[in-house]
Amino acid sequence: MMSMTLEVAKSRVKELREQIEYHNRRYYLEDKPEITDAEWDSLMRELLQLEAMYPELADPTSPTQRVGAPVAEGFTKVEHEIPMLSLANAYSAGDLLEFDKRVRQVVGDAVRYVCELKIDGLAVSLRYENGVLVQGATRGDGEVGEDITANIRTIRNVPLQLSEPVSIEVRGEAYMPKREFARLNELREAQGEPLFANPRNAAAGSLRQLDPAIAASRRLGVIVYQLAQPGEHAVETHSEALTYVARLGLPAHGERKLCRDIEEVVAYIEEWAERRHQLPYATDGMVIKVDDLALQDELGFTAKSPRWAIAYKYAAEQAETTLRSIELTVGRTGAVTPTAVFDPVQLAGTTVSRASLHNEDLIREKDIRVGDVIVVQKAGDIIPEVIRALPERRTEELPMFRMPTTCPQCGSPLQKLNGEVAWRCMNPECPAMLREGLIHFASRDAMNIEGLGEQWIAILLERGLVRTYADLYRLKKGDLLQLERMGDKLADKLLRAISDSKRNSLERLLFGLGIRHVGEKAAKTLAEKFGTMDALMVADMDSLMQVSDVGPKMAESIRLYFANPSVQQLIGELKELGLNMEYLGARSAADGPFAGKTVVLTGVLAEADRKQAAAWVEQLGGKVSSSVSVKTDILIAGEKAGSKLAKAREILATHPNATLQILDEAEFLRIVDEAGVRG
Structure with a gap:
């Protein structure tokens, strides 16, 4: 990114925000993406860099602000100015004919209905002032809900700023896509956590998290179904209101139809009985509303629900x-x-x-x-x-099901941890666990063995070259050259990546081993606390419980894992093969070459990705920052370094006492290698 004046940066930031929101609408509202995910990521990265360089351009409506609010202490109550009432239900065509009869008795026969597929989610209210999102709330009891603004802001298809500076309130359904629901439940089952019963339960559980990062990770969506308070804009029908809010950029794109009479309503419901299963979100019915807002006012409400709407529920198949x-x-x-x-x-x-x-x-x-x-x-x-x-x-006596006492794949004894219902194989060499375990072990966030992906792992297992994590470090070039499509250069590169991973700090190995309940953050905390693998392996429950963020469940899991003889043998083999078993950050922080220094990374590094380079800086005592200022001590500039490098040079030219040092990649790697951080 080239250096630019504030005015040029302001113009570019405006352009980027508009582009990102445009592509969000094309992707989330219109299902017609024009750019790839990588291209979208590039736009977002550029915007993040500019906002970091020019803090005065910060804006709460920027698309960069969707993820990152601090964890709340608790939800505050929101009193709905207009109650969010529930709907009466219909279960048959007869129920719908009775509803239509009641409506026409009040307003006459000149009535049209809007049909909307009923999404299986959580009702939410969104309030905008002067076009800016100021509040998101749950339905609650209809009169009082909970303020979930921070979580609503993480939902990509909810605009933070409308296309016009209007003050309105809309209601909609927050939902979890089917694919995300399936993924989340698979993850929860693997972690021994209770499963979500349905997408509605999942969406509600996601939006009622105090940490917005959790909601952001769940990939939720919203479909707006009502303009509750139109502000100064006059609308005469419900369908007109939905067209209006869609024009403002709100996601009012759900499946719906304006029907001339109740017979057309019934036909539309039948039409969607099977088709609805093809949608990316779950539906459980059809909502039927009188279209004319004046007729809605004439029909009014009962104590619990509007008389102008009804929800038809599809029978559970x-x-x-x-x-x-x-x-x-x-x-x-x-x-x-x-x-x-x-x-x-x-x-x-x-x-x-x-x-x-x-x-x-x-x-x-x-x-x-x-x-x-x-x-x-x-x-x-x-x-x-x-x-x-x-x-x-039953026509005969059938035997009750009994779980085996040993693993059906490797024969090792099964164990059930306290407070869990699942039986588990604790043998790290179990073949059923090994493939997925190796993929995780070699992944970027774990041992970071570049080039060792799912396909090569599957081939290594199929050929019998790898049966444990330790076997990766026993591979020889001759073994690899036997494999189809494995050339001389590729074999050298893969062996070098495997060898380099031996020098990783302890936390990467701990995370890579896949210890139950131990994520990336917990692995680093444990490595910092105990310093060495040996110390962690003999730690008792009391010692583990004294570590920040380690609760009884994680502590017991760690203790049981290292008590397993197969695990002890694996750790011993990895140690003999030369893998580092110490936390490197603690050893180098006090006297490392970057100790106490603020370091900024910019440009493209040929020998490491940004995350790996940042880890090396931290292991050598440095603190990584995202922006260059007079307080920056070191700038590491790779290829295509742009505005940060220009700003560093400007600081050196205008501040005679500045101590900022600019290193290229070769100089940085020389320091890293001299300190023994990488192999």
């Missing part, structure tokens, strides 16, 4: 089938999950023949036995689940 077997699978974390295998049935638009039974306790609670006739459905129209067995249909 269930099917009966026969349970043929219960299979056991072992995940990366060792959790042994029972899966029901049954005769194929059609559910929510697809054929299903398998469903997770989650754990032994659930199977016993529902008294599910192989050979039973069972009732299955899709949770939130997404994930197949067994609702219940029909024991009255």
Whole structure:
């Protein structure tokens, strides 16, 4: 990025913000993206850099402000000026005809209805003042909700600033996309956490987190369904109101239709009975509203709901089938999950023949036995689940299900941790766990073995060249050259990356081992506290519990992991193979070449990505900053260094006493290598 004046920067920031919001609308509202994710990321990075260089251009409506508010102490209450009432329900065409009859008795026959697919999510209120988002709130009890503004701001399709400076309030449904719901539940099951029952439960759980970063990670969306307070803009119909808010940039793009009569409403509901399963979000019904706002006022409200609207609920689609077997699978974390295998049935638009039974306790609670006739459905129209067995249909005595005492893959004893329902294999050499474990071990945030991705790991396992993490460090060039598409240069590069990873600081190894409940942050905290692998391996519960952010569950998991003889053997082998077992940050922070210095990284480094370079700086005692100022001690400039390098040179030219030092990549790597930080 080239150096520029404040006015030029201001113009470019404005341009970038408009571009990003435009592409957000094309992606989230219109489902017609024009650029790749990488191109979007590039625009966002440039905007972040400019806002860091010119703090005076900060703006709460900038797209960079969607993630990053501090954790709240608690939600404050919000009193709704207009109550957020619930809707009366209809379950049949007859119920809809009765609703239509009641409406026409009051307002006559000249009535049209708007039909909107009912999204399975959480009702929210969004309030804008002069076009700027100032408040997001939950429905609560209808009269009083909770202020979730910080979480709402993280939702990408909710504009922080409207296209016009108007003051309005809209209501909508916050939802979790089907794919994200499935991903999140898979992750929670692997971590031994309770599963979300449906997307509505998941969306509500995400928006009611005190830490906005959690909501941001959940990839939620919102669809606006009502203009509650139109401000100074006059609208006469509900459909006109939705068109208006869409013009302002709000996501009022859900499936809907203006119908001339109740017969057309019924036909539209039938049309979507199956089609709705193809949508990226879950739906559980259709909302029918009188379109004319004057007629809505004439119809009024009951104590609980409006008389001008009703929610038709689609019947939960269930099917009966026969349970043929219960299979056991072992995940990366060792959790042994029972899966029901049954005769194929059609559910929510697809054929299903398998469903997770989650754990032994659930199977016993529902008294599910192989050979039973069972009732299955899709949770939130997404994930197949067994609702219940029909024991009255049994024609013979069927044996109860019992979990084995040993791992179905490697034969190691299974263990159940306190407070958990899942049985787990604790053997790190279990083949079922090894593939996913190796992928994690080699990943960028763990041991950072560049070039060792999923495909090569699968090939190494298939050829029997790797059976444990330690085997990665026993690989020879001759072993690799036997593999198809593995050339001389690629083999050298991969072996060099594996060798370099031996010198990683302890926290990377701890995270890479995949210890239950130990994430990247906890791994670093543990490494800082105990200093060496040996000290951590013999730590008791009391010592572990004294570490910040380590609770009883994590402490017990760590203790059990290192008590396992297979783990002890693995650590011993890794140590003999030359892997570092110490926390390097503590050793080098006091006397390292960057000790006490503020360091800024800019440009492209050929030998390391930005995260790796920042880790080296921290290991050598430095503090990484994102912006250059007179307080900066060192600027490390790679290729294509732009505005930060220009600003550093400007500081040196205008501040005679400045001590800022500019290093190129070669000089930086020489210091790193002399300190022994990398191999």
